[in-house]
Amino acid sequence: MKQLIDPFGRTIEYLRISVTDRCDLRCSYCMSEDVEFLPRQDILSFEEIVRLAESFAKLGVKKIRITGGEPLMRKNLPELIVRIKQIAGIEEVVMTTNGTLLTQYAKPLFEAGLSRLNISLDTLKADRFHKLTRRDRLQAVLDGIAEAKKYPFAGIKLNAVVMRGMNDDEIIDLTDYAIANDIDITFIEEMPLGEVGYDRSVTFLSSDDIKKELSEHYSLSNSTHKTGGPAVYSSVANSNTRIGFISPHSHNFCGDCNRIRITAVGRLLLCLGNENSQDLRGFMRANSSDEALTELLIKSLQLKPEKHDFNLAEEVQILRFMSHTGG
Numbered sequence: 001m002k003q004l005i006d007p008f009g010r011t012i013e014y015l016r017i018s019v020t021d022r023c024d025l026r027c028s029y030c031m032s033e034d035v036e037f038l039p040r041q042d043i044l045s046f047e048e049i050v051r052l053a054e055s056f057a058k059l060g061v062k063k064i065r066i067t068g069g070e071p072l073m074r075k076n077l078p079e080l081i082v083r084i085k086q087i088a089g090i091e092e093v094v095m096t097t098n099g100t101l102l103t104q105y106a107k108p109l110f111e112a113g114l115s116r117l118n119i120s121l122d123t124l125k126a127d128r129f130h131k132l133t134r135r136d137r138l139q140a141v142l143d144g145i146a147e148a149k150k151y152p153f154a155g156i157k158l159n160a161v162v163m164r165g166m167n168d169d170e171i172i173d174l175t176d177y178a179i180a181n182d183i184d185i186t187f188i189e190e191m192p193l194g195e196v197g198y199d200r201s202v203t204f205l206s207s208d209d210i211k212k213e214l215s216e217h218y219s220l221s222n223s224t225h226k227t228g229g230p231a232v233y234s235s236v237a238n239s240n241t242r243i244g245f246i247s248p249h250s251h252n253f254c255g256d257c258n259r260i261r262i263t264a265v266g267r268l269l270l271c272l273g274n275e276n277s278q279d280l281r282g283f284m285r286a287n288s289s290d291e292a293l294t295e296l297l298i299k300s301l302q303l304k305p306e307k308h309d310f311n312l313a314e315e316v317q318i319l320r321f322m323s324h325t326g327g
Helices: 046-058 077-085 102-112 126-133 138-148 168-180 207-215 280-285 290-303
Strands: 014-018 063-067 092-097 116-120 155-162 184-189 220-222 232-236 242-246 259-262 267-269 277-279
Touching: 014 046, 046 077, 046 280, 046 290, 063 077, 077 092, 077 102, 102 116, 102 138, 116 138, 126 138, 138 155, 155 168, 168 184, 168 207, 184 207, 207 220, 207 242, 267 280, 277 280, 277 290, 280 290
Parallel strands: 014 063, 014 259, 063 092, 092 116, 116 155, 155 184, 184 242
Antiparallel strands: 220 232, 232 242, 259 267, 267 277
16 A cells, blocks of 8 residues: 655654634634635535545545634534545544534534544633633633533543743643543643734743643653644543643654644645645646546655744744644
8 A cells, every 4th residue: 555655754644634714713823813714615625625535544544633723613514524434544533623612513523423522722711711712702612621521532632822921820720620521631832823913932831841830730640642643641640631742842743743734725734834735626626536636645745844943033934824724
């Protein structure tokens, strides 16, 4: 079987697919307040997404993460989950969500075969949530988490982007919430994607600093737990909760990168921190054969760089927002 192997010998087994650029929140580090969403015809259809998933599966991709924007803004999303789960070779379909719509969709997602949920939650304070997301939806997220817990997903995990002076005083509160709810949590160093109106070098807080604070409150031990992504985990004594750390600045994780992304408009993005990409939507809409598509995917992987080069001391190098990239 042909495999996706980049110029540096890394095998790609993990594909993240954005199904929409739309979102019902406006998180400051993800998009601008006055963001203009793309017209429907520019977004990949379900048929195009399934075709790509099938092509990648034949090349060794085993795990697919559904992202956005907010993926649950995409109509009939559980139907897409069912179709992807049926593809030979796909072992796991997971999703990242802001959680606001889980009261409606947790059950249909579980019944569709979704394995795991990552839910973004940067604060437990309603006023701060409104400031960070520009929307008053904290209770909807908390209710969504409670609803998701009713179903035996293989895993539910919180994702928290920690920013100094903005929400770093809630590291312990967020961890306590995760422990109380018997779920995992990952703390993420903010990535410099798009102009956000503040100096990220001032708000940056490293994973080492976060772990140091956590170690003063909990007994932590290194964990071998892996989910296929870049997070490095620690176990919390006397609980089932694991704490993950994603450290694009302080602990570059590019050496064993096994991931690529497809944006909502069908661009194959080879690295989160680089602009190297390939237009797959245009290629497919030109009625190209599946064989030609497979060859394009293999060829495109040669564009994958060795590593990202995030530098908080310089001007923003990547102008696209995370919502355009696909979380």
